[in-house]
Amino acid sequence: MEEPTHHHLRLILFPSPLQGHINPMLQLAHILHSNSFSITILHTKLNSPDPSHHPHFTFLSLDDGLSQTESSMEEDIIELTRLINVKCVDPLRACLRKLLDDQQVSGTGERIACLISDAALYATREVAESVKLRRIVLRTGGVSSFVIFKEIPMLLEKGYLPIQESRLDEPIPEIEGFRVRDLPAMKTASVERYYQLLTSMVEETKASSGLIWNSFEELEHSALDTLCQEFSLPIFLIGPFQKYSAASSDGVRTPDQSSIAWLDKQEPKSVIYVSFGSVAAIDANQFLEIATGLADSNHPFLWVVRPDLVRGLDSECHELLPDGYIEMLGGRGHIVKWAPQQEVLKHPAVGAFWTHNGWNSTLESICGGVPMICMPFFSDQVINARYVSHIWKIGVQLEGRVEREKIVEIIKRLMTGNEGEEIRKTMCQFKEKVQVCTSAGGSSHNALQNFISFIASSSPLDLERIT
Ligand code: UDP
Numbered sequence: 435m436e437e438p439t440h441h442h443l444r445l446i447l448f449p450s451p452l453q454g455h456i457n458p459m460l461q462l463a464h465i466l467h468s469n470s471f472s473i474t475i476l477h478t479k480l481n482s483p484d485p486s487h488h489p490h491f492t493f494l495s496l497d498d499g500l501s502q503t504e505s506s507m508e509e510d511i512i513e514l515t516r517l518i519n520v521k522c523v524d525p526l527r528a529c530l531r532k533l534l535d536d537q538q539v540s541g542t543g544e545r546i547a548c549l550i551s552d553a554a555l556y557a558t559r560e561v562a563e564s565v566k567l568r569r570i571v572l573r574t575g576g577v578s579s580f581v582i583f584k585e586i587p588m589l590l591e592k593g594y595l596p597i598q599e600s601r602l603d604e605p606i607p608e609i610e611g612f613r614v615r616d617l618p619a620m621k622t623a624s625v626e627r628y629y630q631l632l633t634s635m636v637e638e639t640k641a642s643s644g645l646i647w648n649s650f651e652e653l654e655h656s657a658l659d660t661l662c663q664e665f666s667l668p669i670f671l672i673g674p675f676q677k678y679s680a681a682s683s684d685g686v687r688t689p690d691q692s693s694i695a696w697l698d699k700q701e702p703k704s705v706i707y708v709s710f711g712s713v714a715a716i717d718a719n720q721f722l723e724i725a726t727g728l729a730d731s732n733h734p735f736l737w738v739v740r741p742d743l744v745r746g747l748d749s750e751c752h753e754l755l756p757d758g759y760i761e762m763l764g765g766r767g768h769i770v771k772w773a774p775q776q777e778v779l780k781h782p783a784v785g786a787f788w789t790h791n792g793w794n795s796t797l798e799s800i801c802g803g804v805p806m807i808c809m810p811f812f813s814d815q816v817i818n819a820r821y822v823s824h825i826w827k828i829g830v831q832l833e834g835r836v837e838r839e840k841i842v843e844i845i846k847r848l849m850t851g852n853e854g855e856e857i858r859k860t861m862c863q864f865k866e867k868v869q870v871c872t873s874a875g876g877s878s879h880n881a882l883q884n885f886i887s888f889i890a891s892s893s894p895l896d897l898e899r900i901t
Contacts (some may be wrong), residue, residue: 436795436819437490438639442472442542442543442544442545443471443472443544443545443547443548443889443890444471444473444474444531444537444544444547444725445466445471445472445473445474445546445547445548445550445571445574445889446470446474446475446476446546446548446549446550446557446567447459447462447463447473447474447475447549447550448475448476448477448526448549448550448551448558448586449475449477449478449745450515450518450554450555450574451477451478451481451482451498451518451686452481452511452515452685452712452713453481453711453713454574454712454713454792454793454794455554455574455688455736456477456481456483457794458572458574458675458794459475459550459552459572459574460488460650460673461481461648461676461678461679462550462572462616462646462648462675463491463678464488464677464678464679464884465672465675465845466886467490467491467513468678468679469882469886471547471695471889472492472532473490473491473492473877473896474491474492474493474494475491475492475493475494475528476494476496476529477493477494477495477496478495478496478500478522479495479496479497479498479500479502479505480498480505480518481686482487482495482654482727483686485614485684488646489613492692494529496522496525496526496529496595497525498518498521498522498525499521499522499525500514500517500521502516504517510621510622510623511622511713512620512622512623512627512628512631513623513627514856515554515620515631516627516631517607517753519556519557520779520880521882522555522557523557523560523561524611525567526561527561527808528557529776530549530562530565530567531565533546534546534565534567543634546567547568547889547890548567548568548569548570548643548889549562549569549570549711550570550571550572550646551570551572552568552571552574552640553570553571553572553574553634553635553638554574556631556634556635556637556638556639557638558638558643559638559641561800565862568643568701569642569891570641570644570645570646570648571638571639571642571644571645571646571678572590572646572648573639573645573646573647573648574648574793574794575793575814575816575818576647576649576657576814576817576821577647577649577654577658577671577827578654578657578663578795578817578821579618579687579793579814579817579818580636580639580657580661580754580819581660581661582612582617582618583610583618583632583635583636583814584636584661584664585608585609585693585897586618586632586633586636587633588615589606590629592608594606594614594617594639594665595617595629596625596626596629597614597615597617597619597629598620598660599615599685601614602614602615603615609812611820611824611825612820615833616816616817616819617811617816617817618632618812618814618816618817619787619810619813619816620630620812620813624703625821626811631642634838638666639665639731640664640667642667642689643667643668643828644667644668644669644670644885644888645665645667645669645670646670646672646883646885647649647669647670647671647672648672648673648674648675648753648793648794648797648870648875649671649673649797650671650673650674650867650868650872650878651671651878651881652864652867652871652877653673653800653826653867654761658671659881660855663818666783668888669877670882670884670885670888671857671877671881672878672882672885673797674742674797674798674800674801674868674872674882675877676707676797676798676801677774677801677868677869677872677878678872678882683845687712687771687772687838688700688772688774689775690770690771690772690773690774691774691875692768692779693736693737693768693773693774693777693778693797694768694774694777694781696736696768697778697783697784698781700734701734701783701785702782702783702784702785703782703784703785704731704733704734704783705734705735705736705781705785705786705806706728706731706733706734706735706736706785706786706845707711707736707773707778707779707784707785707786707787707788707804708724708728708735708736708737708738708787708788708807709737709738709775709787709788709789709790709795710738710743710789710790710811711789711792711794711795712740712792713745713791714792714811714812715743715745715816716743716744716745716788717744717745717746717835717884718744718747718754720836721743721744721751721754722754722755722756723837723838723841724836725754725755725759725837725847726739726756726838726842727760727836727839727840727841727842729763729766729767729838730841730842731800731841731842731845731846732766732781733766733785733845733849734766734768734825735766735767735768736767736768736770736773736778737767737768737769737770738767738770738772738773738775739751739752739767739769739770739771740771740772744838745885750771761888763775764774775795776801776802779798779799779801779802779804780802781802784802784804785804785805785849786804786805786807786845786848786849787799787802787804787805787806787807788805788806788807788809788832789806789808789809790809790810790811790815791806791808791810791815791816791818791819791822792814792815792818793818796818796822799828799829800828800864800865800868801865801868802863802865803862803864803865805828805829805830805834805857805858806822806823806828806829806830806862806888807829807830807831807832807844807848807850807852807884808822808823808829808830808831808832809831809832809834809836819831821839826856826864826893827856827857827860828858828860828861828864829848830853830857831846832844883889
């Protein structure tokens with residue numbers, strides 16, 4: 435049998451060092467590796483993945499030049515991302531030059547086909563061009579939020595941004611179904627820098643040779659149509675990635691497997707799974723309201739309480755729980771520091787996901803067919819939540835202050851009653867669409883085949899042309 439033409443192609447992948455960005459990049463790496471590409475993962479020192487979880491890949495650490503204080507700025511991810519874009523330019527250039535030089539002399543016949551970098555690492559455009567390497571972008575968020583990011587200059591010009599408290603409920607005629615409160619916001623050192631970063635991300639993505647999304651056409655066709663009107667580059671929606679590769683841990687955090695043993699003991703579709711991702715933080719009062727609301731809901735719940743979930747706390751979060759809380763629950767609640775989320779969302783006992791609507795969590799919920807209670811914190815989460823609750827209608831949104839009574843009410847709304855029933859039905863349809871689109875002949879499956887041909891067919895000469 436003839437060897438696949440891409441058998442000797444190496445792909446260099448460079449994820450942004452945030453959990454929600456590392457996971458999908460590694461999943462993509464697994465998908466491409468299982469299609470005969472060789473994989474090199476470049477990573478920063480900050481949040482470096484554990485190579486022992488991925489023995490088939492080559493890992494190269496870049497000196498990110500971040501000081502200890504800068505690395506611990508995960509709460510201000512905008513400032514952190516901006517710094518990485520500044521500080522990684524030189525080490526990345528040196529690393530790529532070396533890899534390209536080595537391939538010339540190695541004599542193995544292996545060729546570096548391209549760099550696949552995270553959209554948030556917009557500075558990679560200039561670096562890839564300077565070493566004449568083709569650059570493909572992976573956007574780890576959704577298409578729907580990206581097309582709103584694209585409108586930021588317009589939203590600034592018309593005064594919708596930066597968001598003013600007094601205008602939160604004002605509709606935005608330019609974006610159907612959106613109000614001012616549904617626009618991206620962020621607590622960061624400078625909101626102007628935040629909007630500038632998003633605009634750079636959009637512009638430098640537009641200038642790439644191809645664009646991959648962890649999403650699927652059936653979910654985001656209208657945003658995709660909008661995008662294609664302005665972006666004349668090859669676009670590949672090949673997600674959800676998790677459907678191709680088994681849930682793989684990146685080794686940055688260790689999931690607590692007791693979550694699954696506990697779920698095994700619960701009734702079908704009875705459990706509320708609560709997790710706000712890897713970055714979002716709450717204050718002590720919100721923590722207490724959530725704990726009490728969950729207890730008062732009378733539903734079993736699995737709650738991820740990361741050690742850094744409560745802002746500015748020196749002690750363990752558990753110490754904030756009311757006296758006798760755990761005993762009072764009598765096993766009805768299970769609290770872990772980190773859960774095997776993809777497995778949790780596929781578990782038959784899970785009936786709802788109270789989420790911050792990070793894109794990975796949103797997609798994982800759709801893959802598991804689990805309706806959502808949306809409580810976005812910042813940036814694209816706000817847009818995703820609006821899509822989930824008002825456009826796709828696969829969840830309900832908890833708006834305003836976090837209060838125990840509101841929590842009890844929204845859980846009831848989703849878990850019982852007609853509205854919840856409709857939402858569950860719609861979610862089931864999306865889950866089936868995921869199955870179809872990732873099977874042979876489906877849209878994501880076809881897009882993956884197209885992407886593989888796209889990479890494999892580009893001759894080394896193409897690299898000369900992108901200067
Ligand atoms: N996650 C996990 N265990 C947890 C919480 C989160 O494995 O207890 C994973 C989740 O499956 C997802 C990622 O962390 O893949 C979070 O990404 P997302 O885009 O949802 O949010 P972010 O962390 O970027 O805000």
